[in-house]
Amino acid sequence: MSGYFVIPWRRRPQGSIIGRVDVSAGAVPPSVQDGADVARSLAVDPATGLTSADAAARLQRDGRNELRAKAPEPLWRKILRQFQDPLIYLLLVAVAISTAAWVAEGADGVPVDALVISAIVILNGILGFAQERRAEAAVSALQSMTDATSTVLRDGELGSVPSAELVRGDILVLNEGDAVGADARLLSAAALRLSEASLTGESEPVTKNAAALTAEVPLGDRTNMVYRGTSVVQGVGRAVVTATGMATEVGSIAEMLDETREDPSPLQKEIAGVSEMLGIAVIVIAVVVMAVTSLVNEISSVRDLVTVLLLGVSLAVAAVPEGLPAILSVVLAIGVQQLARRHAVVKKLHSVETLGSASVIASDKTGTLTKNEMTIQRIRTSSGEVELTGVGYRPEGDALAGGRPLTDPALTREVRMVLTAGALANDAQLSCRDGDWQIQGDPTEAAFLVAARKLSGTVDRTQQFARRAEIPFTSERKMMSALVAHEEGIAVVSKGAPDVLLQRCVAVQIGDRVQPLDTDRRAAAMADVEELSGQAFRTLGVAYRWVDRPATDFDATDFDATDFDPADERDLVYLGVVGIIDPPRPEVAVAVAEARRAGVRVIMITGDHPVTAARIAEDLGIVGPGATAVTGTELDALSPDRLEAVVATTSVYARVAPRNKLQIVDALQARGEVVAMTGDGVNDAPALKAADIGVAMGITGTQVTKEAAKMILADDNFATIVTAVRQGRAIFDDIKKFLRYLLSSNMGEVFTVFFGVLFAGFIGLAAGSGEAIVVPLLATQILWINLITDSGPALAMGVDPEIDDVMSRPPRRATDRLIDAEMWRGIISVGMVMGIATLLTMDIFLPGGLVDGSDSLEVARTAGFTTLVLAQFFNAFNSRSETTSAFSHLFSNGWLWASVGLGVVLQIAVVHISFLQTAFGTTTLDAAHWAVAVAMASTVLWFDELRKLFLRRRGTGS
Template sequence: MAKSLRRGMGQEHHRWVGVVVEPPRDPSVREGPEVARDLGVDPATGLAPAEAARRLHGDGPNELRAAPPVPTWRRVLRQFQDPLVYLLLVAVVISTAAWLAEGGAGAPVDALVISAIVVLNGILGFVQENRAEAAVKALQSMTDATSTVLREGELRTVPSRELVRGDILVLNEGDAVGADARVLTAAALRVSEASLTGESEPVTKSAATLTEHLPLGDRRDMVFRGTSVVQGVGRAVVTATGMGTEVGSIAEMLEDTREEPSPLQKEITRVSRLLGITVVVIAVVVMVVTALVNEISTFGHLVTVLLLGVSLAVAAVPEGLPAILSVVLAIGVQQLARHKAIVKKLHSVETLGSATVIASDKTGTLTKNEMTIQRIRTFSGEVELTGVGYRPEGTALVDGAPLSNPALQREARMVLAGGSLANDAQLTHRDGQWQIQGDPTEAAFLVASHKLAGAVDRVRQFRRRDEIPFTSERKMMSALVTGGAEGTAVVSKGAPDVLLQRCVAVQVGDQTLPLDADRRAAALAAVEELSAQSFRTLGVAYRWVDDPDTVGPLDVADERNLVYLGVVGIIDPPRPEVAGAIAEAHRAGVRVMMITGDHPTTAARIAADLGIVEPGATALTGTELDALPPDQLEEVTATTSVYARVAPRNKLQIVDALQARGEVVAMTGDGVNDAPALKSADIGVAMGITGTPVTREAAKMILADDNFATIVAAVRQGRAIFDDIKKFLRYLLSSNMGEVFTVFFGVVLAGFIGIGAGSGQEIVVPLLATQILWINLVTDSGPALAMGVDPEIDDVMKRPPRRSTDRLIDGEMWRGIMSVGLVMGIATLLTMDIFLPGGLVEGSDSLEMARTAGFTTLVFAQFFNAFNSRSETTSAFRHLFSNRWLWASVGLGVVLQVAVVEMPLLQRAFGTVPLDAAHWAVAVAMASTVLWFDELRKLVLRAGRRKAASTTDRTSRG
């Protein structure tokens, strides 16, 4: 037996038990019996179990190829693959080497602290990924699907994973289609393909052969894996399984789609690289300058210079950055989880904040995927029904006021009652949720009948005796109903134009009037008007049966002499919260696009209702996209916001074209057809309830409540997180630069400011290595972490999204960092000069006393800087007390600094001496200059921005 390809639509012939089986290359354009013959199966009996087993062994299980699980040890190592972590590991090596050079006394505190931070960062990332994976698995947990097949003339239920090419699928209402198959017989067979094509309405299936190859959503003689039967029965021969199915081809696209690092990851990599270069330059410059201004005559002097360079290198690296970044992102992840958004990777939280485009699927994402009757048009007028979805809540309105016209009320009641009687769907209330079984369009009548007084009671007066099911050829269905004292009636519903051909009268109030040419034209005009508004239309008609014994069983001959009641307008309505969320996204400068497999008219109507486009805008179809030259695609995506009848490859093309323009794309979706685009997008957002397992696997974020508004809330959260990242970066880097400037200028200008005068030492440093370490421990941890959860100072949704070319630390921020760091260094060195003999100001204290005062000044300056760093331009006094964690961390830092200065045990460890009240006052006053300087700097910046905005405004008006 020749080995078969796993893909059922492969190009080899396969041989089973002497029968050559050639997989049909496009079954939709070939006759069903011919397809079955090529697959070596008799449609009347199906495959023999032994033959099915052989084919299963040859082709393999009907499953999608799964990526092998990543071993735990690799997932752990992945947490340390970050340039900043590499930089910190280098700092560990240098610190350990310096500790050994000093004799290895005590413990290598610097190296241990940095190592602990690196390990903590890895643990945080690993734990968060595990939590996200557990949440995803919980969403994906479900029982194994089964299928009914014909095997050796008998109906059997088998696991869908055991389906093989040539199996005869027996399809019934409610079944999940287990494989791609060519329809052989169909009776009122309708299949929901929303998960595969995005089409909201069920598709009527037929055994009639297509005359040409058509897009997936139009292949009426095929059923596909991942779809479900909502009405009718049928049989089909399996033509493809596993990776050979349409779902499998999408899975292959998913494998070939490359994930890009998030914007934040790119920026952190760039900043880490820049910091690494800066650290090396600082260390080298300081060591060279120190060697030049001091006489290096002994090995001890050389070791002192080297230790000074190492201390500055360690001081310049924000050791807490990776851990604080992970903690801040993890807190953001948990906040989103409380709002039903599961983020699989930490960096994805910030990516949403950078999004410039949200490209959304329509069905089930922007809409409820619940067909709803919103209009009833009869000869007495039009009724609007409020409420959306399957929850039977709403009211009947006419021109915005409650329905009060008796004639119109009677007609509307009869329309809904008739549509509910000629109906095979069911509406149930279970576990607090309203659910349907059957065709969603038919279920819409059951829901609507609860919204109009008396309609449900009218339905309950009748019982159904017989029916003629809906077929795509007839485009209607009828039911024979009996209402006891009410009598017996034939009730029909279907396409209005078809139904009107069988009508001879119309219902007007409690009268029936002849259906003359004028009334027929008026009825058709009402249908056209509703269709122009993108409603799907269904008409309802009836006739009383004078002698019930003359009717039965019901047949098409009884569908005559009907009385036309009216027409309903049905639509898959937008989710009520989506319009407000889209308006909020637009306010934030985020463009919202709709990409759907649905009909162009429907897509344009929903997009206009939601505010995505202006009324009257049209949708671009997948066929039109395919016809575009490649160089025009980017231009089209820049101006077109609604796409309809698109294939999975079109969605991927759109996302790629947007990204090529520098857009940061968030793509939402729930169907299998969305998966490749979700993976390719900067952040893919899958629906947790209606989303398929393939989609949830491809996405970086999952909405557990399928609520589009949660995406916009996540955009706000992402922007707030990015602001917080900038806050603690501004704080950490400016504070660390303060330490660098203090040591550098303290060494270079030692004689000028009196450091070392009379000390008898050849090389004197303004701060000891232990004091630098203490500053990093006290000031770089608590306050920085508190700023990582800082509330919004300004409305983050009021400004446009961050462009891909914008830097995490831009030129203006660097100027602020350097200037604040310089002021810190000057304030610290001036404090020391005040208390030291000589220098600019004559003092009388010892070097130890002056160094302690300078040390304290630098610590307090960094505490003041924490409040500065909450905004680049907003005053530190605005929302001063909104962050209780910042106040708590600063308060704790003050207590610790007092302890290290005043407690004898800590004095010996950190080389400090007690300070009196005057020294404390001078240190705090000098430290506060950082706050006043930055307030002045922000004042100038705000004035400059107001002037620039005013100039721009005048230019635009001119």
């Protein structure tokens, strides 16, 4: 034996009943048949389940266990949808107008304007389609992470499979917290209760059993059936799957339901509002520009009218970032994938917005703030106290007495006996796989196995015993005992609640002697227990006695409680008490400090003892020294007003019931807090659903909580929540970055055209141009700017690394606007500078105006066109932060540099390649022209640097 007792598992022979599988809908409902008969009709042995090959064949034949989804959208329709946009309709109108004018004028040559606008429409459609496909791929990848799973018996082994792969005949194993994956007939049930509210509307859990019904009854009365979409709230059971997919009761309901429309998130609504406002504003501006252009210039031909119309249409299209929804979806999808790589699986893209706004994190203790690895840290015996170092299930650590290595022989003997007895009265197992130590069984019992390995010689001593019988722990007895055989005889070893155990003890171990447990020694033992309890340790006492019974009385392969004589658990010898604690995760204290720095309040809600909860909360920095926990009983006694006052100041709650968690969440939300709430049990689901961000545990969480939550922690670690909050804030910052960039750049185009038309004579545009209609930029040039400057840099900013310290500011309030007044001021001022720089560039090269130049309108317009393009690329670096210099973290975003570099190459091409010159009305520029264009474009950068410097100084009060 390895020294740890393993109850032999008698595995039945694998295989399935050979015979024809009855997959037809029988005339007799399964609820009125015996469970064994139902299993037989489905050709499955309940003891072993289906074979993997049989399950795969049934899945292939019957299809996946999924409700019928809406037919996938055809590729052609997805492509066509890219052109179903009012702004695209405007461009198509522009194509029609341009083509009609070309025909009216004799169809001489090719309709350049119409062809160029058509090409831009097609390119925009391709970019939109590519962005949509990328977002769909990201969402699909995330969906696979949150797919429901079910526990089934296949090939004689228990395993977890995706619920979508359940087939008729599968043996479904149900445990508390499981979501039922298919309709099934119960074969066995122990204290099994299910919530069927989602199916029947019955609010109370329904008690289930495996007995056959005498007649067919309504759905809510079928106590031997379980149905897809319901959940186990208590007990365990096994059932054979009788229906999957659309054949389930939920499937029959789905047949009658219309498609549900999901309400847009606040972020989506705000983006839509901004787009609508811009659309109205720009259409007004476009109409004004067309009117002013018509008044300033003499309209004498169809060509002149077409020029004015194309200008207005192009300005409207360029000023509204029509690709914004697609870019937003891509950025959110990429951000959520980044969160998933950090072990935080967000189920819905737009939940990222709420995550970044969280102002309170309400966390469970066990497994989230702590390691969920019970560890023995203190051992008290008659001769003193020993501290065991090391935490968790890795058996590494030392035994210290008074801070020094343990050397006292008497104390060493007592401690070894405590750990030996605790390891023998034990059903847990400890094993090492690939360097990773794992346990099976109760964590408290496993703590004895780990501790025994830390004290030299203890495991060797344990291996000298063989267990012969046991009386298991129960909540009524509060102790466990085992009969163990040794060459010296039979001994009973017991562990349990110290007060209960001491009542059965008559002696105490002191060194190698057994002394009577008199009143003073009994009081000293209880004082040790109380002192450890006061330090938030869970205490377990350990005792033993030799019994006068021969080892031959027991069957070593089949031991049970019937081999115990009740007298065996009396007249015990008390060995000592151990102090056990679930140690805090070392990274959580850092994460709590980071959350507090970010203005996020952390509170602990646990069912543990108030003293333990307060101790762990203090160790983690959630509360200060001396803080106490509020219990669920105390919460129940509070009025709503008083409850709201209590949650405003209390950060530790202990001994709480599920309803108390919901109370706390509701009270916090009533105060305007955005609450992230963690949970793992089925009873946590209501609170998780009520919270702004419900966070389920990926490892220990039940399927019900995972379905109720909006985020799943793949590592069950609190620090991951804080990391997710940081990432959520960074994603929200990235959204603001590309909005700042798109809107300010588009404002630059609007101001360039508007003021260019309004002040055409002032800057020399009208003098000697030879054109009937003089405009600063051609329609095709505006569309070109929109094409090369919008998508690439905006997407690159959507994955921009963190520039500002997002955790140095308080959470975003629900009333805060996505684009606030300060941001609007920046957008308009930068757009104004962009327009001025563009028009001044043209003025420099044009005869007359403020600066007397000597170039043609074609050269000046090309230089202004180039200046506006380059200014937008400079603005891309400006837009990475509202206050931080563009030169900070300048080279941290390679994607941004790549998109800007590509845009510059394309602009050079459109200026210097002849067929592009014809299409976009450009001409070749020399080095001097390029130098002026670059210098004038850079004024956008220098202006914004000065603006940011002012904002920084204003922010620091200097």
